[in-house]
Amino acid sequence: MAFSSLCSLRRTVLSAALLLTLSGAAQADSRSEAALEARIAQLEQQLADLKTAVEAQKKATAAAPAAAPAGPAAPGVKAPIQVTTLTPGANPGTTVKIGGFMKTDFMLTRTDSGQLADSASGRDLYVPGQTPVGGSGSSTDYDAGAKFSRVNIGIDTVTENNDKLGAFVEFDFFGGALGNENATNTYGVTLRHAYAYWNKWLAGQTWSTFMDTAALPDAVDFIGPTDGVIFVRQPQVRYTTGNFQIALEDPQTTIIPRGGGATASSDRGALPDLAARYTWKGTWGHFGVGGLLRDLRVDRPAAGTTPAIEDSQFGGALTLGGKWNLGEKNDIRYQLTGGSISRYIGLGVTADSVLDSNNDLEAIDGWAGYVAWRHIFTKQLRSNVMYARSEYDNPVAYTGQGVTKSSQSFRVNLIYSPLPKLDVGVEYMVGRRELESGAEGDIDRLQFMAKYSF
Structure with a gap:
């Protein structure tokens, strides 16, 4: 009996323990399930927040302007100089370029038939028409200056419609x-x-369209082959399409008085100079042909016993020239020009016209040219040899014998660049000017320079 009671008690206790165990397990499973559901809900909220942030970032990226690419630009694509403009009042996408150079010249000059005046521009650069003729030889003059240093500013814009x-x-x-x-x-x-430009148009002051600046030799002197080169800057309106250019340029007529004397200028008439140029380009270099039409004109009222003078004369000129590459270390640069060219050549070696016995204009034609050879010894050292000449068909019955018949010069230089954009050079030049009378004058110049471009 006691044993049976004991067994019954043990069964009761075991049953109670089992029920308690099952109940605790059920309660533990319920708590784990609740925690898992809470964690899932938290992860779903984080995912929703992340999705919202990604969508917002996409919208912001689409609305923002494209940033400048890091590293070099793709082939054929010009990398932007600036990401933001330096001129707040300018159009969007405007860039600013500042350039130029600092150049100091040191010159030793000797003439054999007279002396250059202290204030003459020929003391600073070679001016063929100022070479003295008919005097006695001069001693050597020393000149130095930094006046040919220059500074420039360029503003360029490309609009959303690709207008430039x-x-x-x-x-x-x-x-x-x-x-x-x-x-x-x-x-x-x-x-x-x-000047200003927009797409194919240009308006303002710059090099004449008749001039080929890409064919200018590498000289220590301000110009170089001055006797034979077209060298004019003037106001104009120019149109460019492909390799063709045409322009209406500021007219001017230079006149020798009847019998000779100082050249005068006339700025009369309603017709601008018409200049046009076509250029062929390739790996071999370039070749260009240019044309010029001019209305030479004088219109002066009577003054005292001097009668009124009014007349016009048609003038025209042609030029050809360019640069011919001879491998990687040599090139030839050249130009040949003929016609009514006087004002356009050599800083005005002579005049465009002369007044005849009736006070009518008589045009003075001529020809001019140069050839220059450049040789590159190393990346730092180069040399140039050049010869230039011009001759003029003066009607001596009206001009007299004291006007320039021809001018020529020969020069050789050596230019060393110890660092990028830094040039030091030396150049020797000998020039000769001849008058219609046969009188001649020579000039010799040894010139040194130091130049830093930026």
């Missing part, structure tokens, strides 16, 4: 002495270029 527009302005310091060489050596600022 911009402007360019450049100055040097060859504007005449404002001080003296005793103390300050101060010189005035000179406007060289000032």
Whole structure:
């Protein structure tokens, strides 16, 4: 009996323990399930928040302007100079370029038939028409200056419609002495270029379309082959399409008085100079042909016993030239020009016209040219040899014998670039000017330079 009671009690206790165990397990499973559901809900909220953030980032990226690519641009694509404009008032996408160079010249000059005046521009650069003729030999003169240094600013814009527009302005310091060489050596600022452009049009002051700037030799002198090169900057309206250019340019007529004397200028008439040029380009270099039509004109009222003068004369000229590459280390640059060219050649070696016995204009034609060879010894050292000449068909019955018949020069230089954009050079030049009378004058110049471009 006792044993049976004991067994019954043990069964009761075991049953109670089993029920308690099953109940605890059930309660534990319920708590785990609740925690898991809470965790799942939290993860779903985080995923929703992340999705919202990604969508917002996509919208912001689409609305923002494209950033400049890192590293080099793709082949054929010009990398932007600036990501943001330096000119807040300009169109979007406008870039600014500042350039130029600082150049100092040191010259030793000797002439055999007279002396260049102290204030003559021929003391600073080679001006063929100023070579003295008919005097006695001069001693050697030393000149130095930094007035041919220049600074320029370029503004360029490309619109959303791919229209291209911009402007360019450049100055040097060859504007005449404002001080003296005793103390300050101060010189005035000179406007060289000032123009605006939009797509195929250009308006403003720059090189004449008749001129081939890409064929200019590498010289220590300001110009180089001055006797035979077209060298004119003037206001114009120009249209360019492909390799063809045409422009209406500022007219001017230079006149020798009847019997000779100082050249005068006439700025009369309603017709601008018409200049056109076509250029062929390739790996071999380039070749260009240019044409020029001019209305030479004088219109002066009577003054005292001097009668009124009014007349016009048609003038025209042709030019050809370019650059011919001879491998990687040599090139030939050349130009040949003929016709009514006087004002356009050599800083005005002679005049465009002369007044005849009836006070009518008589045009003065001529021809001019140069050839230059450049050789590159190393990446740092190069040399140039050049010869230039011009001759003029003066009607001596009206001009007299004292006008320039021909001018020529020969020069050789050596230019060393120890660092990028830094040039030091030396150049020797000998020039000769001949008058219609047969009188001649020579000039010799040894010139050194130091130049840093930026």
